[in-house]
Amino acid sequence: MLGSVSLNSSISSIAQIRSLLANLPGPDAAASSAWAAREPQLTKPAGSLGRLEEVSAWLAAWQGRHPPTMTRPVARIFAGNHGVAALGVSAFPAEVTAQMVANFRRGGAAINQLCKTFDIELDVLALELDQPTGDFTRGPAMEELDFVDAFRHGMDAVPNGIDVLVIGEMGIGNTTPAAAVSAALFGGEAADWTGRGTGIEGGALARKIQVVGQGVALHKGHMPLDILRRLGGRELAAMAGAVLAARFKRVPVLLDGYVTTAAVAALEVECKGALDHCMVGHVSVEPGHKRLLAALGKTALFDLGMRLGEGSGAALAVGVLKAAAACHAGMHTFAEAGVSDKDGS
Ligand SMILES: O=C(O)c1ccc[n+]([C@@H]2O[C@H](COP(=O)([O-])O)[C@@H](O)[C@H]2O)c1
Ligand SMILES: Cc1cc2nc[nH]c2cc1C
Secondary structure, three states, X not given: OEOOEXXXXXXXXXXXXXXXXXXXXXOOHHHHHHHHHHHHHEOOOOOOOOHHHHHHHHHHHHHOOOOOOOOOEEEEEEEOOOHHHHHOOOOOOOHHHHHHHHXXXXXXXXXXXXXXXXXXXXXXXXXXXXXXXXXXXXXXXXXXXXXXXXHHHHHXXXXXXXXXXXXXXXXXXXXXXXXXXXXXXXXXXXXHHOOOOOOOOOHHHHHHHHHHHHHHHHHOOOOHHHHHHHHOOHHHHHHHHHHHHHHHOOOOEEEOOHHHHHHHHHHHHHOOOOOOOEEEOEOOOOHHHHHHHHHHOOOOOEOOOOOOOOOHHHHHHHHHHHHHHHHHHHOOEHHHHOOOOOOOO
């Protein structure tokens, strides 16, 4: 419980989500100080592990634990279908969403292999796939109850006591809502935020830009969470819910590509710092992702030219987090190793 608002199933309005955002826990000062006391003693020139040092410091601060641990990474993939998919904005038909969910459950997708590689516990949550959200060029994608229900599914999907949460998604057409949400939150032309997604070409890209522009014109000017409700989708709402719940459970989060980042951006615009417990695994080929990361002040851990979604870039980044935690916890100090420090002591 948090004041009068409990963290899970009692959330029934966007106003209650806003009151959670107004009461976010911060980083753990004791874990951060313990990290800062140990790191300079390790047998390496100061700063020589580059961003691995930033990663282990971030893990300690947001797990609230020193040394940070990486023995239980968990991935949650959320799937949804979209009214705008009927407008010809994707290279694939909408039935692929449910077919890929079945593929995830059978272990046949890229995310299954990545989770196996890094010992990540995977679960897939399909959100009313037979009822696509509304076409946002005509009205809101979701009414408040539908939005809050999806958001709550995301909140409830975060286990206690895990070391990091990987979030990912599957939803044919969902780079269109990602572009529309980003444009409505941060401004600029629809074309600046719209890319080829699964691989549309020529006239289809122009059509997709038009759809994004129409949606933004119809729904802009609302509060950030209402923009997510009007222009987003159920899997986007669920990812935002999972990220908010993770903050209260002291679970750091790895974001994936354009769609996951767009899904959670509204939290940061509602409340600065709301995504401080999130790192971005990779930067997607989708041009809007770079722009969105710049708007959020985040730098992805790597760029491997990926544009798959389904949590793939975030799952790969678990390897980096494991390496960072292992170095910080396992390296010997100059004194333990009998190695002379810079000053010869
Ligand atoms: O998140 C990204 O960076 C990303 C970039 C390109 C494609 N996707 C994935 O592809 C699907 C959306 O693409 P589209 O063309 O149907 O909008 C959806 O299932 C996403 O997981 C995801
Ligand atoms: C095959 C396929 C796999 C995916 N995984 C995430 N988004 C996807 C979109 C398609 C089309």
